[in-house]
Amino acid sequence: MALNNIDAKILPREQFGKHVANVASWGMSMHDSEKMLKTIAPLCKPDAIILVTNYMDFNAAWSKDIDWALFSEFIRQSPYLLTYLRVFDLGHFTSEIKSGRKNRKHGKRIYQSLVFDETGTVNFDCRNFKIDPRRWDGHKSREQEFNAHQRAENIQALHQIAETAKQMNIRLYVFTSPIRYEAETGFLVDTRKNLWDEVNTIVSKYDGVFLQVPGSSEFGDELFVDFAHLNGCGAEKFTRHIAKEWSGIEKSRKALRAGS
Numbered sequence: 468m469a470l471n472n473i474d475a476k477i478l479p480r481e482q483f484g485k486h487v488a489n490v491a492s493w494g495m496s497m498h499d500s501e502k503m504l505k506t507i508a509p510l511c512k513p514d515a516i517i518l519v520t521n522y523m524d525f526n527a528a529w530s531k532d533i534d535w536a537l538f539s540e541f542i543r544q545s546p547y548l549l550t551y552l553r554v555f556d557l558g559h560f561t562s563e564i565k566s567g568r569k570n571r572k573h574g575k576r577i578y579q580s581l582v583f584d585e586t587g588t589v590n591f592d593c594r595n596f597k598i599d600p601r602r603w604d605g606h607k608s609r610e611q612e613f614n615a616h617q618r619a620e621n622i623q624a625l626h627q628i629a630e631t632a633k634q635m636n637i638r639l640y641v642f643t644s645p646i647r648y649e650a651e652t653g654f655l656v657d658t659r660k661n662l663w664d665e666v667n668t669i670v671s672k673y674d675g676v677f678l679q680v681p682g683s684s685e686f687g688d689e690l691f692v693d694f695a696h697l698n699g700c701g702a703e704k705f706t707r708h709i710a711k712e713w714s715g716i717e718k719s720r721k722a723l724r725a726g727s
Contacts, residue, residue: 578692
């Protein structure tokens with residue numbers, strides 16, 4: 468969700484930090500995010516973590532099977548060629564080179580775009596995006612998607628993220644990005660509500676900030692590229708929305724602390 472659904476360039480630096488790095492990638496579960504945090508936090512020592520999420524991140528379907536030991540070596544400036552040689556697969560690399568050349572021609576008009584900005588974010592084109600009808604109505608084929616066991620594992624991973632953040636004195640912000648209004652009002656409504664109630668309890672327990680931004684008429688279809696991913700205009704609107712809401716939450720917190 469964070470790869471496409473936030474505009475990291477316009478995050479208010481006075482609120483969230485002077486330097487921003489978007490370390491999201493395709494199909495990460497909450498379990499993956501926990502592993503990512505524990506790998507990179509000791510290196511970059513962040514002041515704040517912004518976790519942009521949605522129900523998919525708590526689902527069993529996404530398993531990237533990352534070699535975290537190799538990843539850790541890589542970001543600690545292990546030689547590029549050595550890293551690639553250790554996992555070399557001629558067929559895979561040939562395929563990736565061909566698809567990469569093809570995708571670059573389309574820029575930010577396709578889902579496979581990896582045209583990063585300076586923060587590591589990819590914001591899709593607002594007007595000329597090539598929408599896939601199957602993804603646009605993807606929620607209609609996912610009614611049975613939740614798996615109780617995998618949900619429990621990913622909830623535990625969120626516990627670990629929140630606990631790690633508190634131990635390292637890192638501010639934690641968890642924001643849900645909107646989904647299309649049609650999906651918001653007709654797709655796993657009770658299941659998603661229970662999930663967000665649980666997430667809110669965990670984040671609050673560790674003094675983090677949780678903000679749910681539901682799909683509404685404020686986020687019309689013109690801001691989406693499918694039922695759960697925003698285009699660049701939607702990402703900008705979402706980012707400005709959470710910055711405004713965050714400011715209100717912080718004012719309320721300060722007032723409560725002053726009163727106590």
